[in-house]
Amino acid sequence: MTYDLVVIGTGPGGYVCAIRAAQLGLKVAVIEKRKTFGGTCLNIGCIPSKAILYASDKFAEAEHELAAFGVLVNPPKLDLAAFMKHKDETVAANVNGVAFLFKKNKIDTFTGTGAIKTAQLVDVTAEDGTHTEVETKAIVIATGSDAAPLPGTEIDEKLIVTSTGALALDKVPGKLLIIGAGVIGLELGSVWKRLGAEVTVVEYLDRILPGMDAEVSKSFQRILEKQGFTFKLAHKVSKVTRTKSGASVTIEPAAGGEAATLEADIVLVAIGRRPFTQGLGLEALGVAMERGRVVTDAHFKTNVPGIYAIGDVIAGPMLAHKAEDEGIAVAEILAGQHGHVNYGAIPSVVYTMPEIASVGATEEDLKAQGIAYRVGKFPFTANGRARAMRQTEGFVKILADTASDRVLGVHILGATAGELIAEAVVLMEFGGSAEDLARTCHAHPTLSEAVREAALATDKRPIHM
Numbered sequence: 001m002t003y004d005l006v007v008i009g010t011g012p013g014g015y016v017c018a019i020r021a022a023q024l025g026l027k028v029a030v031i032e033k034r035k036t037f038g039g040t041c042l043n044i045g046c047i048p049s050k051a052i053l054y055a056s057d058k059f060a061e062a063e064h065e066l067a068a069f070g071v072l073v074n075p076p077k078l079d080l081a082a083f084m085k086h087k088d089e090t091v092a093a094n095v096n097g098v099a100f101l102f103k104k105n106k107i108d109t110f111t112g113t114g115a116i117k118t119a120q121l122v123d124v125t126a127e128d129g130t131h132t133e134v135e136t137k138a139i140v141i142a143t144g145s146d147a148a149p150l151p152g153t154e155i156d157e158k159l160i161v162t163s164t165g166a167l168a169l170d171k172v173p174g175k176l177l178i179i180g181a182g183v184i185g186l187e188l189g190s191v192w193k194r195l196g197a198e199v200t201v202v203e204y205l206d207r208i209l210p211g212m213d214a215e216v217s218k219s220f221q222r223i224l225e226k227q228g229f230t231f232k233l234a235h236k237v238s239k240v241t242r243t244k245s246g247a248s249v250t251i252e253p254a255a256g257g258e259a260a261t262l263e264a265d266i267v268l269v270a271i272g273r274r275p276f277t278q279g280l281g282l283e284a285l286g287v288a289m290e291r292g293r294v295v296t297d298a299h300f301k302t303n304v305p306g307i308y309a310i311g312d313v314i315a316g317p318m319l320a321h322k323a324e325d326e327g328i329a330v331a332e333i334l335a336g337q338h339g340h341v342n343y344g345a346i347p348s349v350v351y352t353m354p355e356i357a358s359v360g361a362t363e364e365d366l367k368a369q370g371i372a373y374r375v376g377k378f379p380f381t382a383n384g385r386a387r388a389m390r391q392t393e394g395f396v397k398i399l400a401d402t403a404s405d406r407v408l409g410v411h412i413l414g415a416t417a418g419e420l421i422a423e424a425v426v427l428m429e430f431g432g433s434a435e436d437l438a439r440t441c442h443a444h445p446t447l448s449e450a451v452r453e454a455a456l457a458t459d460k461r462p463i464h465m
């Protein structure tokens with residue numbers, strides 16, 4: 001049989017694309033080399049990391065916070081096996097959920113590595129070496145990404161780990177050294193810090209979370225330092241050596257200078273992710289690539305007719321919801337509709353405590369573009385619900401266009417920021433103004449009132465400040 005669509009990879013890009021295409025009446029097959037569906041995100045990314053971030057936050061709460069509410073549980077004890085079981089059960093429920101959705105939508109599944117022979121033919125190699133050929137009218141490449149390696153450093157996922165190993169350590173390390181102060185390093189560092197590890201983060205740049213609004217990342221760095229993180233910013237790792245008891249890491253100032261050596265029980269390499277296209281046969285087909293990424297046009301088409309690509313393997317933020325939205329858009333395009341992704345309204349969240357969430361432009365972006373803007377800021381210390389929860393760290397910051405009042409960016413540092421950002425995304429999707437937000441009734445007492453107050457603050461009229 002000939003499928004209308006074959007999707008290679010079942011991460012959030014691929015599985016969502018397959019489901020949407022099937023909803024629209026296309027006959028769809030997916031190919032996945034992993035034993036379970038859901039890709040990086042569900043198996044070794046978003047979902048397991050959030051499971052242990054949540055669980056470790058409970059531990060930290062019990063250790064440091066509950067007493068202030070009159071709830072005495074000190075000292076909490078960690079059962080790491082149960083902690084990891086929670087993670088594994090969460091992953092299993094999610095990946096099985098995808099398998100169920102494939103069945104429900106009558107999507108055929110092939111387990112094995114897909115290689116594109118022509119724009120109409122994909123070869124699937126199963127683990128036992130057997131081949132199956134799948135014919136199709138269109139192909140979507142959704143093969144995602146894997147951890148970027150640190151040249152000269154061999155990852156064994158035991159002593160020197162990527163995020164995958166850091167999600168499954170069998171004991172709390174005494175000293176955890178993290179290379180890279182991006183989202184993944186800070187999230188996983190938070191998990192093990194809360195459970196008792198001494199955490200040091202080495203970062204080449206002179207700031208954490210590059211790309212985030214600088215004021216937010218500076219405030220957040222101070223909060224993490226208060227939590228016990230040590231940062232070695234503007235330093236590069238020049239050597240990682242295995243020792244009898246762990247690893248020895250040589251660092252040097254990025255601008256040149258004297259080297260220093262740090263000892264660690266576990267080294268987490270978290271210097272970013274790179275698109276994964278190995279074995280797909282793209283070179284032979286002449287599919288255009290740029291810095292490892294598959295090049296597509298605004299309709300996710302590659303330069304080879306009939307072959308499309310979405311998610312981490314193409315340009316743009318390496319985020320699950322970006323991949324999902326692209327999956328929906330390309331499925332709709334293939335079904336003759338007008339799928340579209342608004343890249344100006346893609347939120348991004350760091351699931352630490354407090355959380356960071358942002359959407360749209362940062363102050364640095366607006367300055368670089370010469371756009372005149374007004375800033376409205378509101379701290380959680382002035383929010384009643386935040387006080388009741390003892391979660392007063394952080395603030396909401398809204399950037400509105402001076403001339404039109406349109407909201408151009410929203411940045412939130414605070415508890416549940418990842419949930420609070422949703423209303424800002426909706427507002428920006430509809431081209432809303434700060435005044436629109438300021439005039440929208442928000443339930444009292446909620447943390448979301450701080451978002452409204454920040455909108456009022458863009459016009460210098462916050463009520464509670």
Ligand SMILES: Cc1cc2nc3c(=O)[nH]c(=O)nc-3n(C[C@H](O)[C@H](O)[C@H](O)COP(=O)(O)OP(=O)(O)OC[C@H]3O[C@@H](n4cnc5c(N)ncnc54)[C@H](O)[C@@H]3O)c2cc1C
Pocket residue numbers: 008009010011012013014031032033034038039040041042044045046047049112113114115142143144145163164184276278279280310311312313318319320321322323351
């Ligand atoms: C630790 C960690 C935490 C993260 N947390 C978040 C988060 O909280 N929020 C967020 O938005 N993003 C998060 N991400 C990023 C997110 O996981 C990715 O952006 C997302 O998974 C990309 O989706 P995708 O569909 O493009 O690819 P992937 O999820 O990488 O899926 C690609 C799939 O393709 C399969 N595949 C590859 N090649 C072939 C082949 N030739 N044949 C068959 N199958 C193949 C792979 O096995 C894989 O299952 C996190 C990532 C990590 C590592």
